[in-house]
Amino acid sequence: YAWDANEEYLFKAMVAFAMRRYSSKSTTQISNVLLCNVTDRVSFWFVVTDPSKNVTTVPGSEVEAAIRMNRNRINSAFLLSDKTLQFLKITSTLSPPVEPSTPVWLIVFGVVLCLIVAGIFFLVFAGIQQRKKKNKESTERENLEEKDEVTGTVENGIPCEVLDLKAGHINGVFAADDERFTSL
Amino acid sequence: LSVSPEIPKEDGRPKWDNKFQYILSCIGFAVGLGNVWRFPYLCQIHGGGAFLIPYFIALLFEGIPLLHLELALGQCLRKGSIGAWNTISPYLGGVGAGSWMVSVLVSLYYNTVLTWVMWYFINSFQEPLPWSVCPLNENRTGLNEECYESTAVNYFWYRKTLNITPDVTESGTLQWWLILCLATCWAIVYLCTIRGIETTGKAIYITAVFPYLVLTIFLIHGLTLPGATDGLAYLFTPDLNTLKNPRVWLDAATQIFFSLSLAFGGLIAFSSYNPPKNDCEKDAVTVAIVNSMTSLYASIPVFSVLGFKATTGYWDCLDRNIISIINEFDLPEESIIRQNYTAWISFLNSSHPEKIAGLQLKSCDLQEFLDQSVSGTGLAFIIFTQAIILMPGSQAWAILFFIMLFCLGLSSMFGNIEGVFTPLLELQIISKSIPKELISGIICLISFLIALCFTLGSGSYWIDIFDSYAGSLPLLVIAFFEVIGVAYVYKIKRFSKDVKWMTGRKPNLYWQITWRFVSPLLLLIVFVAFVTLQIQKPPSYAAWNPKYEGFPMKEEKVYPPWVLAICVLLAVLPCVFVPLVALFHLIKRMCRSKDPNFVPPEVLSCQETNS
Numbered sequence: 001y002a003w004d005a006n007e008e009y010l011f012k013a014m015v016a017f018a019m020r021r022y023s024s025k026s027t028t029q030i031s032n033v034l035l036c037n038v039t040d041r042v043s044f045w046f047v048v049t050d051p052s053k054n055v056t057t058v059p060g061s062e063v064e065a066a067i068r069m070n071r072n073r074i075n076s077a078f079l080l081s082d083k084t085l086q087f088l089k090i091t092s093t094l095s096p097p098v099e100p101s102t103p104v105w106l107i108v109f110g111v112v113l114c115l116i117v118a119g120i121f122f123l124v125f126a127g128i129q130q131r132k133k134k135n136k137e138s139t140e141r142e143n144l145e146e147k148d149e150v151t152g153t154v155e156n157g158i159p160c161e162v163l164d165l166k167a168g169h170i171n172g173v174f175a176a177d178d179e180r181f182t183s184l
Numbered sequence: 185l186s187v188s189p190e191i192p193k194e195d196g197r198p199k200w201d202n203k204f205q206y207i208l209s210c211i212g213f214a215v216g217l218g219n220v221w222r223f224p225y226l227c228q229i230h231g232g233g234a235f236l237i238p239y240f241i242a243l244l245f246e247g248i249p250l251l252h253l254e255l256a257l258g259q260c261l262r263k264g265s266i267g268a269w270n271t272i273s274p275y276l277g278g279v280g281a282g283s284w285m286v287s288v289l290v291s292l293y294y295n296t297v298l299t300w301v302m303w304y305f306i307n308s309f310q311e312p313l314p315w316s317v318c319p320l321n322e323n324r325t326g327l328n329e330e331c332y333e334s335t336a337v338n339y340f341w342y343r344k345t346l347n348i349t350p351d352v353t354e355s356g357t358l359q360w361w362l363i364l365c366l367a368t369c370w371a372i373v374y375l376c377t378i379r380g381i382e383t384t385g386k387a388i389y390i391t392a393v394f395p396y397l398v399l400t401i402f403l404i405h406g407l408t409l410p411g412a413t414d415g416l417a418y419l420f421t422p423d424l425n426t427l428k429n430p431r432v433w434l435d436a437a438t439q440i441f442f443s444l445s446l447a448f449g450g451l452i453a454f455s456s457y458n459p460p461k462n463d464c465e466k467d468a469v470t471v472a473i474v475n476s477m478t479s480l481y482a483s484i485p486v487f488s489v490l491g492f493k494a495t496t497g498y499w500d501c502l503d504r505n506i507i508s509i510i511n512e513f514d515l516p517e518e519s520i521i522r523q524n525y526t527a528w529i530s531f532l533n534s535s536h537p538e539k540i541a542g543l544q545l546k547s548c549d550l551q552e553f554l555d556q557s558v559s560g561t562g563l564a565f566i567i568f569t570q571a572i573i574l575m576p577g578s579q580a581w582a583i584l585f586f587i588m589l590f591c592l593g594l595s596s597m598f599g600n601i602e603g604v605f606t607p608l609l610e611l612q613i614i615s616k617s618i619p620k621e622l623i624s625g626i627i628c629l630i631s632f633l634i635a636l637c638f639t640l641g642s643g644s645y646w647i648d649i650f651d652s653y654a655g656s657l658p659l660l661v662i663a664f665f666e667v668i669g670v671a672y673v674y675k676i677k678r679f680s681k682d683v684k685w686m687t688g689r690k691p692n693l694y695w696q697i698t699w700r701f702v703s704p705l706l707l708l709i710v711f712v713a714f715v716t717l718q719i720q721k722p723p724s725y726a727a728w729n730p731k732y733e734g735f736p737m738k739e740e741k742v743y744p745p746w747v748l749a750i751c752v753l754l755a756v757l758p759c760v761f762v763p764l765v766a767l768f769h770l771i772k773r774m775c776r777s778k779d780p781n782f783v784p785p786e787v788l789s790c791q792e793t794n795s
Contacts, residue, residue, distance in 0.1 A: 039514040041510060041514045041516050041517065042516075042517070104309055104310045105303075105307045105310070108309050109306050109364060109365070109368070112306065112368060113368055116368065116371045116372055116375055117371065119375050120374060120375050120378070124378070124621055127379065127619065131619070
């Protein structure tokens with residue numbers, strides 16, 4: 001928006017409002033705020049005269065304090081911010097940054113850690129299961145091989161003389177049935 | 185009985201699920217953080233496009249031959265680094281032990297770099313990003329002083345992440361947040377390497393491919409940013425005069441060497457899980473070329489973003505000057521814009537020189553902003569994070585960027601851990617009944633406990649020390665002895681026969697010449713030049729000291745003698761294995777040769793080991 005006499009009027013009104021709120025002097029009028037040295041850059045000087053006593057100006061520190069108290073109201077009246085509407089010699093108090101109750105990073109960290117620990121446990125258990133299955137399989141296979149050895153099947157191609165040298169266990173269940181088999 | 189056909193002997197050795205997994209693992213090992221934050225920096229300071237000339241010459245005469253040598257060795261002998269070199273010749277067993285030692289040392293500190301990446305990653309989920317704003321000081325009147333003097337990004341890195349001490353001798357305390365992240369990183373490494381290549385082979389599909397995806401996204405986005413073309417022009421403009429400086433050639437040779445992760449023993453371990461009849465020559469050329477192409481591909485988004493950052497900094501500088509001029513002369517807004525700034529300045533200088541001088545305007549020069557080049561952690565954690573704040577949607581970009589860095593580093597860690605793990609499995613000291621999961625768990629646990637020292641306040645200084653001394657010089661020495669060992673102890677004729685048995689064709693003249701003469705000579709020259717440069721000035725480091733009068737510039741300090749002793753120890757320890765083991769076997773042989781029944785063991789060749 002362009003800066004014209006109406007905006008100047010609004011500014012005077014805001015300063016008067018600020019003075020009224022600050023010092024509770026409800027007699028400050030718009031006519032008590034005087035602007036001077038207005039430039040194209042939209043910068044100007046202003047003074048506030050004391051309504052009760054004519055011709056004297058309110059001390060600068062009072063004006064500064066009043067404006068500081070109502071800074072956000074003045075800013076929003078003009079749709080500006082601390083950066084775009086600058087009062088020389090009035091520094092803005094900085095707002096503290098928002099601190100959530102638990103730091104966000106701890107939450108993310110917790111999620112990541114849980115996932116990884118779950119993955120590790122899963123893999124370790126899968127490995128243990130696999131090993132148990134392999135052990136069971138290999139003992140089953142051993143039993144099967146022993147059965148084959150004693151009944152003397154030819155399929156695995158092991159000649160019987162070699163088997164006799166091995167310290168094999170004779171399975172009592174089958175040993176009794178020896179007469180059933182034809183002699184070689 | 186039927187005669188069994190030409191099936192390779194089932195020796196119970198784990199193997200890759202498919203060839204693609206193996207190639208990806210080698211590529212992942214070679215492509216690491218250095219491709220992203222060292223190569224673009226070297227390219228920039230050594231004359232842009234002109235740097236590619238020494239780089240490709242080094243690749244051709246040093247990188248590819250050594251890579252082929254290591255892959256062929258591992259595939260032929262089917263053992264990790266220690267076993268393989270013991271098989272070639274017992275006198276060369278020290279080379280394997282040296283590789284193993286280097287892998288151990290590098291694994292320790294490399295994961296701490298990943299810890300920092302992880303810390304930044306989990307902090308990227310906040311709005312606003314924690315490194316974009318300075319915290320307030322105690323009485324809330326202004327910004328924290330250390331942050332105000334330097335920048336918010338610097339403050340977050342040096343204070344909130346590292347909590348760095350002003351001197352390497354001051355250890356500071358353990359930073360608990362870094363310990364948590366370190367534990368997580370080692371847990372991730374354990375998860376992926378729990379059963380050796382069975383598990384890393386699955387994990388590598390993600391960790392090796394994902395960075396390329398992110399690099400492409402950054403490439404597309406980076407090219408759309410303002411100022412990207414300035415950055416790219418700056419990177420690639422060739423300045424052929426730099427080639428006269430021998431430093432450039434040395435940097436190219438060392439960059440190729442360290443970029444391909446040679447002499448770690450990890451490549452030997454990877455290729456030892458291959459079937460013996462595999463074309464290792466093609467593999468070597470593929471891996472080397474992909475690694476170099478990745479470096480080039482990565483430098484494009486990096487420099488687009490750096491160009492964007494430099495342009496934004498330049499515009500900020502201009503804007504600040506413009507505001508002060510407008511305030512001083514009470515000119516209307518928008519009368520001076522960036523485009524007519526120089527015209528206005530010259531006009532105002534001629535009409536009101538004393539006012540302009542009184543304003544103390546900073547001179548804004550785009551070249552100066554572009555010249556602020558950094559490599560290493562500074563690039564990733566300071567400069568890039570600053571550029572990310574300026575992009576819209578910074579959280580997403582930060583998350584993507586740090587996941588990419590994490591994947592790049594993790595795939596390199598796999599290779600390092602394999603270089604430690606595989607030789608240990610083959611040494612007789614570990615019995616076969618101990619499950620692999622337990623061994624990898626113990627390795628990860630011990631490494632975690634030792635790496636806790638890097639989470640101290642002075643940790644980042646120690647990591648620089650490890651990086652400069654343990655991760656550089658010993659590798660050159662070991663690689664030199666590798667080439668000499670294969671070329672002159674094992675003899676190239678025999679090696680060529682082995683390679684012919686594996687790939688089906690004899691290695692051609694290029695391989696013969698490079699293996700016999702060019703590569704050893706180049707390695708020797710690089711080693712001598714490297715050592716000479718190191719000796720020329722006393723080793724110093726740059727410390728972050730808020731009480732320094734030149735703050736925020738870093739303070740140059742010299743290492744105290746006990747730290748220097750540790751540096752020398754780190755550099756010498758892996759190398760010393762080579763002569764020690766050779767001496768040990770020499771003495772054993774001299775004692776044994778007095779025994780008439782003693783027959784010296786034969787050196788097995790590739791075919792004998794496998795048939």
